[in-house]
Amino acid sequence: MSTTTLPPTEKTQPVSAPDATTSDRAKSERKLGWLLAGPALAVMLLVTAYPIAQAVYDSLFDFRLTDPDNRSFTGLSNYGVILSDWLWWRSLLVTGFITLVTVAVELVLGFALAMVMAKALSTIRPVLRAAILIPYAVITVVSAFAWQFAFDIQTGFVNSWFGWVPGIGEDTDWFGGTWTSLLVICLAEIWKTTPFISLLLLAGLAQVPEVLQEAAKVDGASWWQRMRKVTLPNMKAAIMVALLFRTLDAFRVFDSIFIMTGGANATESVSFLAYRQTISRLEIGLGSAVSVLLFLAVVFIAMSFIKGFKVDLSQSRGEG
Amino acid sequence: MPDVSKVGSDRGQTGRAGPFHSRRVRRALSGAAAAGLLSSVLAACGSDEGGVPTLTWYTNPDSGGQAEIAARCTDDAGGQYRIETAVLPREAGAQREQLIRRLAANDSSIDIMSLDPIFIPEFAEAEFLAPIPEDVAGRVTEDVVDSAIEGSTWDDELVAVPFWANTQLLWYRESVAEAAGLDMSEPVTWDEIVEAAQAQNVQVGVQGIRAEALTVWFNALIESAGGSIIEENSTDPSEIELGLTSEAGIRAAEVMRMIATSGTAGPALSTANEDSTATAFESPEGGFNVNYPFIYPRALAAAEAGTMDASVPEDYGWAIYPRVDADTPAAPPYGGINLGVGAFSEHPDLAYAATECITSTENQAYYFVTNGNPASDTTVYEDPEVLEQFPMAPTIRESLELAAPRPQTPYYSEVTGGIQRVYHPPSSVEPSETPEAATELINAVLRKEQLL
Numbered sequence: 001m002s003t004t005t006l007p008p009t010e011k012t013q014p015v016s017a018p019d020a021t022t023s024d025r026a027k028s029e030r031k032l033g034w035l036l037a038g039p040a041l042a043v044m045l046l047v048t049a050y051p052i053a054q055a056v057y058d059s060l061f062d063f064r065l066t067d068p069d070n071r072s073f074t075g076l077s078n079y080g081v082i083l084s085d086w087l088w089w090r091s092l093l094v095t096g097f098i099t100l101v102t103v104a105v106e107l108v109l110g111f112a113l114a115m116v117m118a119k120a121l122s123t124i125r126p127v128l129r130a131a132i133l134i135p136y137a138v139i140t141v142v143s144a145f146a147w148q149f150a151f152d153i154q155t156g157f158v159n160s161w162f163g164w165v166p167g168i169g170e171d172t173d174w175f176g177g178t179w180t181s182l183l184v185i186c187l188a189e190i191w192k193t194t195p196f197i198s199l200l201l202l203a204g205l206a207q208v209p210e211v212l213q214e215a216a217k218v219d220g221a222s223w224w225q226r227m228r229k230v231t232l233p234n235m236k237a238a239i240m241v242a243l244l245f246r247t248l249d250a251f252r253v254f255d256s257i258f259i260m261t262g263g264a265n266a267t268e269s270v271s272f273l274a275y276r277q278t279i280s281r282l283e284i285g286l287g288s289a290v291s292v293l294l295f296l297a298v299v300f301i302a303m304s305f306i307k308g309f310k311v312d313l314s315q316s317r318g319e320g
Numbered sequence: 321m322p323d324v325s326k327v328g329s330d331r332g333q334t335g336r337a338g339p340f341h342s343r344r345v346r347r348a349l350s351g352a353a354a355a356g357l358l359s360s361v362l363a364a365c366g367s368d369e370g371g372v373p374t375l376t377w378y379t380n381p382d383s384g385g386q387a388e389i390a391a392r393c394t395d396d397a398g399g400q401y402r403i404e405t406a407v408l409p410r411e412a413g414a415q416r417e418q419l420i421r422r423l424a425a426n427d428s429s430i431d432i433m434s435l436d437p438i439f440i441p442e443f444a445e446a447e448f449l450a451p452i453p454e455d456v457a458g459r460v461t462e463d464v465v466d467s468a469i470e471g472s473t474w475d476d477e478l479v480a481v482p483f484w485a486n487t488q489l490l491w492y493r494e495s496v497a498e499a500a501g502l503d504m505s506e507p508v509t510w511d512e513i514v515e516a517a518q519a520q521n522v523q524v525g526v527q528g529i530r531a532e533a534l535t536v537w538f539n540a541l542i543e544s545a546g547g548s549i550i551e552e553n554s555t556d557p558s559e560i561e562l563g564l565t566s567e568a569g570i571r572a573a574e575v576m577r578m579i580a581t582s583g584t585a586g587p588a589l590s591t592a593n594e595d596s597t598a599t600a601f602e603s604p605e606g607g608f609n610v611n612y613p614f615i616y617p618r619a620l621a622a623a624e625a626g627t628m629d630a631s632v633p634e635d636y637g638w639a640i641y642p643r644v645d646a647d648t649p650a651a652p653p654y655g656g657i658n659l660g661v662g663a664f665s666e667h668p669d670l671a672y673a674a675t676e677c678i679t680s681t682e683n684q685a686y687y688f689v690t691n692g693n694p695a696s697d698t699t700v701y702e703d704p705e706v707l708e709q710f711p712m713a714p715t716i717r718e719s720l721e722l723a724a725p726r727p728q729t730p731y732y733s734e735v736t737g738g739i740q741r742v743y744h745p746p747s748s749v750e751p752s753e754t755p756e757a758a759t760e761l762i763n764a765v766l767r768k769e770q771l772l
Contacts, residue, residue: 062768065424066446066730087771153588154599171587176745264530264590264744276772279417280733286768 052295059289065282078289088273095269099250102189106246110197118205136195144259147188178265185256185267197242204238244305248298270294373667374402375431375674378419380657381410385691386434393677401670412436412532423448423662430662431671435480437471437658437725438732444474445555445730450661450668452478460679467654467723468696474728481675484687485696486655487719489712491601491609494637496520509643510575513608517584522607525597526579528589530744535726535736536653538743541572543651543724544644549735550727557731557766564755573751575644580746590745602632610641613716617692638712640719654723656696737772738762
């Protein structure tokens, strides 16, 4: 059985790419487009492009906030310091590990939750959706504290509830080691952001045409065959968009680490490193350089998703 | 081709017909909103009610004592000034971050600040503190313990007003010490208490968390061994000389390792802070705990509330901080809060007048009794009410006289951050390697050649 999708609808020429024979109407449409998008573009430039440019500029200086008089231009030396420091590479590895683990688990769990929401009886569907969304509504710092208290050796209940699991006892110090700390951090992240991914996947599920499902049923396809050959291929765009958004989000992990370990036991993420240089050490130059590198990493992830996996962002919006 | 007429209503919110379709109405409304916002911002900036200047005092979180003192001093000022308090974050590091960012932007709303002494050199060096008038400096250092004056001094000049002074004591269970045959009326060493704890199967509470508390503990060890984290101080970060690899520095690392690997430091030493060690000390495993005096009122309150047996606080004993070597007096941790006046304050004279009121003997005694924060003014320790509430007050005073401050440098964050990174977890400390590694790291960080 081959993959079943509906034939792509004919795409219209985007208004932003007029050819030589642009009509007056197309011109005025283009003008209207700029008028409508212009204010949003201006705001975006002001709140994102300007700070990014400022950070790039600051990263070229040796600049301590408490000593502005001795600010000096040092070129790319801040980047040299960072890239030759093992701490940077270790933080990058830790961040990559957290991203990979949380996004993979969230995708599977999120898909299951999306299926539950999609198939649930319409009478309980609103309640179910609200219930699934609650963790996402909780502030990250609050959720981090809740998970920390749960696993705390003195106040936590996990050690006494799960004392029967081999390796867990009254004296298990979850925040005393790298892997156990990372486990709790990942659990907290997964609990909190799975609803987000499941909501995006639910939107994707709703886009799978019912006619294809019925046709496959008539052909005698099993549930598993329909899932693999009909449902998944038809919601590829939604899955990719969900993955992209969550990967970008997960790569900037900060709150849970800040609350639970404070970066101890080699659990620092790249964002945490930027925080420590900029806010704690007040080394604006060095910290800006870390932020710029973090920004480049995020851009790299986004580009590789869009180019590598051919994610078409317009599809998730129901265009095209 | 998409239909132009549908673009607005289909794709965006901008063209949707709302209640304010008239452009004029919308413009008028947004103008009014902007004006309202502006006027409220302006009002917040200079709210000198009825001509009485308002001083803003940024306080660290406490049990309401500083707010009450602010109200009392406002009454005493007889219309000269009003003090309003604004509460800072709980962590000392976060308090510094907030204050420094605002001061770097020349914030004139910061009149008085409750400052952790470790950050005072940084504030002074950056010229964020208004100079203290000489007559005020003379009055606010009268009868004040030396460690608090030292903690308020930078470059041989008083730059902050000593307010309250904290120190750690060695808390012990009298029953445990008795069973172990320890004579607690004489100074004890770390070796002796660890041995006693091993024999009695109880814990020795120390703060091994990767936080400031670890530096507090380490500094007390190295100072007690006769050394210092910084041996040669300088305002040029590349000229600071560290004393971690000195004999005293290695001795401090040895003691830290000995305690961490003795099996008496509890199962969660690498995350143990002041609160968690106080909790462990309250439990049946509690034997010894180096901690601030707050643990005593905390235990009394728990006993009063019925969450703890009344016999537990009755079993609490206190002594001067343990010695590293039997023949050298201990150098206990020094902490507390001193008051700084913001360099950009519009009323520095009034602010200094207010600090004199805040740190008066009566107010320090009030603060000690109600909030449990020990005074820097030595005469407070003779107050009968203080002695009744805090029977260990004379020991606190003695400890304050012995106490050694943490390194005073404008680069304190780098120094403490480096120590926390290398000496954590305490069980991993190797006296032959750790001091060397920490020195290398901190020097590289100070030269801006490494991340922290």
